[in-house]
Amino acid sequence: MIVIRRENPTFPDQVVGEVIETAVTDIDAIVQRSHQAFETWSALSLADRCVALTAAADLVTPEIFDEIALLLTQEVGKPLPDSRGEAMYSVSLMRFNIDQAKKVLATHYIDDDAGKLVRTRVPFGVVLAITPWNAPIILSMLKVAPALVAGNSIIVKPSPQAPLAVTKLLNVISSGLPDGVIQVVHGGPEAGEALVTHPLVRKVAFTGGDVVARHIGVAAAQMITPTVMELGGNDAAIFLEDAVLDEAAMDRIALATFMMGGQVCMASKRIYVPRSRYHEFIAGFVAACERSVVVGDPMTDGVTVGPVVSRAAQERLENLVKDSVAAGGEVIEVGTVVDVEVVANGYFVRPRIVLNLPDDAQLVCEEQFGPLVPIQPYDSVHEVIARANATELGLAASVWSADEQQAFEVAQRIEAGFVFINTHNRTGMTPRAPFGGVKKSGFGREYGDEGLLDYTQNVSIHAPAAYRPGGSGGSANAYPGTADVVKRIANVLDDLIDNG
Ligand code: NAD
Numbered sequence: 026m027i028v029i030r031r032e033n034p035t036f037p038d039q040v041v042g043e044v045i046e047t048a049v050t051d052i053d054a055i056v057q058r059s060h061q062a063f064e065t066w067s068a069l070s071l072a073d074r075c076v077a078l079t080a081a082a083d084l085v086t087p088e089i090f091d092e093i094a095l096l097l098t099q100e101v102g103k104p105l106p107d108s109r110g111e112a113m114y115s116v117s118l119m120r121f122n123i124d125q126a127k128k129v130l131a132t133h134y135i136d137d138d139a140g141k142l143v144r145t146r147v148p149f150g151v152v153l154a155i156t157p158w159n160a161p162i163i164l165s166m167l168k169v170a171p172a173l174v175a176g177n178s179i180i181v182k183p184s185p186q187a188p189l190a191v192t193k194l195l196n197v198i199s200s201g202l203p204d205g206v207i208q209v210v211h212g213g214p215e216a217g218e219a220l221v222t223h224p225l226v227r228k229v230a231f232t233g234g235d236v237v238a239r240h241i242g243v244a245a246a247q248m249i250t251p252t253v254m255e256l257g258g259n260d261a262a263i264f265l266e267d268a269v270l271d272e273a274a275m276d277r278i279a280l281a282t283f284m285m286g287g288q289v290c291m292a293s294k295r296i297y298v299p300r301s302r303y304h305e306f307i308a309g310f311v312a313a314c315e316r317s318v319v320v321g322d323p324m325t326d327g328v329t330v331g332p333v334v335s336r337a338a339q340e341r342l343e344n345l346v347k348d349s350v351a352a353g354g355e356v357i358e359v360g361t362v363v364d365v366e367v368v369a370n371g372y373f374v375r376p377r378i379v380l381n382l383p384d385d386a387q388l389v390c391e392e393q394f395g396p397l398v399p400i401q402p403y404d405s406v407h408e409v410i411a412r413a414n415a416t417e418l419g420l421a422a423s424v425w426s427a428d429e430q431q432a433f434e435v436a437q438r439i440e441a442g443f444v445f446i447n448t449h450n451r452t453g454m455t456p457r458a459p460f461g462g463v464k465k466s467g468f469g470r471e472y473g474d475e476g477l478l479d480y481t482q483n484v485s486i487h488a489p490a491a492y493r494p495g496g497s498g499g500s501a502n503a504y505p506g507t508a509d510v511v512k513r514i515a516n517v518l519d520d521l522i523d524n525g
Contacts, residue, residue, distance in 0.1 A: 029185045029211055034102040034332040034372040035322055041099040042189045047210045052219040055208055059151045059178045060225045062205030067148050067176035071130060075123045078173060081201030082119045085112075089197055093162070097190035101158055102331035102372070103285055104323040112194060115166035119198075121456045122170040122477055129477045130175060140489035146481035148176035149251075150227035153220050155241065157233045158187035158334055159288045159394075164255075165191050168230040169198075169207060171477040177228070182210045182217055184233075186334055214240070221245055228480070231255065232290075235465060253469030253479055255290070255461055257392040258420025258441075261413035262293040262449050265406065265426040265435065270306060274425065274447065275313035281423070281450035283318045283360065283376045286333050287396040291421040291460075293449045295389055297409045300402040307400060310378065311359055318360030318376050322367045330360065332372040333395055339372045342395040345388055346377065352386035354379040354399070384412060392418065406435060414440045419463035423449035440464060 027046035033039040047055070066074065094109035103111070135142040154168035165181050172179045183191045192209050199207035210216055214237075221229055221244045229245050231238060232255040245252045262278060264270070281293045298306040323331030333339050350356060360376045362368055376396035382389050389399045403409040413422060422441040426432040429446060436444040442462045445453035454460070459473035469479050 031100045031189055033099050034334055044188045044211045046212045047216050049215055049219045055210060056151055056223045056225050058205040059180050059208055062203060063150050063178040066178055066203060066206050071126055075126060077202060078119060078123055081198045082116050084197050084201045085116050093190045093193050096193060098323045100189050101187050101334055102323050104328050104331055111160060111162050115162045118166050119170040122174045125477055126174045129474045138490060143486040145484050147484050148481055151225050152177045152179045152228045153226045154179055154181045155217055155231045156183050158184035161187040161191040162194055164232045167471040172480045175480040177480055178206050180208045180210055182220060185213050218244055222248055226250060254467035255471060256467040257418060258290050258466050259392045259416050259418040260291060260294045260421045262296045262423045263409055263413060264298045266299045267427045268425040269427050270309045275309040276317050277448050277452055279310060279313035279317055282398050283330055283396050286330050288394050291450050294393060296398060296400045297403050300404055303402045314359035320360055320362045320368060321364035325364055333374050336372055339374055342374045345393060345397060349379045349382060349386060349388045352382055354382040410438050417465040420466035
């Protein structure tokens with residue numbers, strides 16, 4: 026039996042809790058159980074499933090939210106109010122999907138001259154969710170909620186770096202649902218691959234990095250199993266010449282950059298500012314960080330940035346700082362530090378901005394996933410759009426301008442799946458807008474109608490009013506309606522000839 030112990034990144038010598046790694050030999054039984062659960066769960070009406078899911082969501086009491094928030098803060102270093110917010114928001118996603126379901130999953134009936142057509146949305150079967158550590162609860166519930174509403178069963182494999190809080194929440198919700206509808210599997214690549222390659226897993230929903238995405242993509246392709254891929258980003262925040270740089274705007278961009286220590290897929294990761302306003306922007310940004318970026322123990326009131334997730338992440342980020350200096354960047358520490366002793370001993374990385382880097386520096390062209398951000402001057406809108414798009418990633422971006430119309434026009438030229446106007450990251454999210462990447466940031470969508478539709482397939486049932494010609498006398502290539510069209514053209518030609 027292998028035990029996965031999760032250390033506290035704020036106090037690395039503390040173990041927060043442990044889970045038992047699922048033996049690969051147990052995976053088949055888990056998937057079979059999920060498949061059986063699917064058979065009965067999908068046979069319920071949509072209305073009955075929604076009633077059951079609402080009751081299950083109601084089981085998460087304020088006391089349970091408190092316990093989950095504490096666990097999440099201890100296992101990933103997220104400030105306590107953010108952890109509580111994550112847990113509560115994730116349950117609200119369940120209610121959002123329930124509210125949407127009737128409209129989004131409605132069956133469409135067409136009965137007209139062309140025949141009778143019924144179009145329904147059906148579930149896939151067993152859905153597998155593989156999720157990362159940075160927002161383990163939201164990123165699991167973005168898959169669990171739509172999958173279950175749509176009639177699938179689900180198996181969640183959380184990251185071994187954040188298995189505790191999400192398991193607690195899923196256990197509570199699953200206690201109110203039929204046996205096997207939600208199951209949790211613990212482990213790393215081995216467990217993940219055994220699940221992806223199981224023949225009864227009908228859909229894989231993955232959030233994480235591109236390296237793992239490629240492994241999963243290849244394995245899923247071998248099984249002809251469809252995937253949803255929510256991958257990393259290198260979000261450009263573009264300030265136009267007329268952007269408002271007041272305190273409120275500066276607070277928004279500072280938090281969008283450093284919230285959760287920058288370990289957010291849609292954090293602002295490259296900031297572009299007109300050369301004419303470069304110094305003004307930097308002064309405003311540094312001042313905003315003084316106000317709102319407070320590094321310390323994530324349990325301390327007022328702290329907005331805790332540690333990064335692990336020693337390996339801390340080392341990687343410090344190496345990125347060295348690389349930025351070597352590339353000619355000017356590095357400036359920002360924000361304030363409280364709990365100085367804790368910060369000295371935990372896996373903390375001081376938030377820093379880096380000025381005047383070349384565009385091919387690692388910090389500019391790769392996802393940093395930490396509290397370091399390059400601020401780059403530019404000279405023309407055309408140029409900044411080209412520089413923002415010069416990446417294989419395309420998750421999110423933002424455009425800032427006093428003229429909203431102009432901001433929307435620039436936004437439409439950015440290669441990203443989600444573009445915020447005059448904000449970025451969490452303050453700009455809405456569950457009604459589908460979210461996901463273009464280019465190598467992934468495919469498939471979460472949130473919105475599409476986030477629910479992605480867990481269903483269309484089935485068409487059709488009784489045509491007239492049959493396509495076939496067999497003796499008909500041509501296999503004569504498509505429905507073709508004969509009519511040919512006849513109409515012939516009539517027109519006849520008329521023309523008759524009329525001289
Ligand atoms: P990761 O890719 O290292 O791991 C993600 C998950 O995959 C974990 O559960 C891990 O155990 C599992 N896994 C690892 N190898 C596997 C294999 N061979 N087969 C099956 N499963 C395997 O990602 P991470 O470090 O946990 O998360 C950080 C990355 O996630 C960043 O790139 C970030 O941008 C991205 N992310 C994207 C979004 C989004 O919505 N687009 C949201 C959050 C995070």
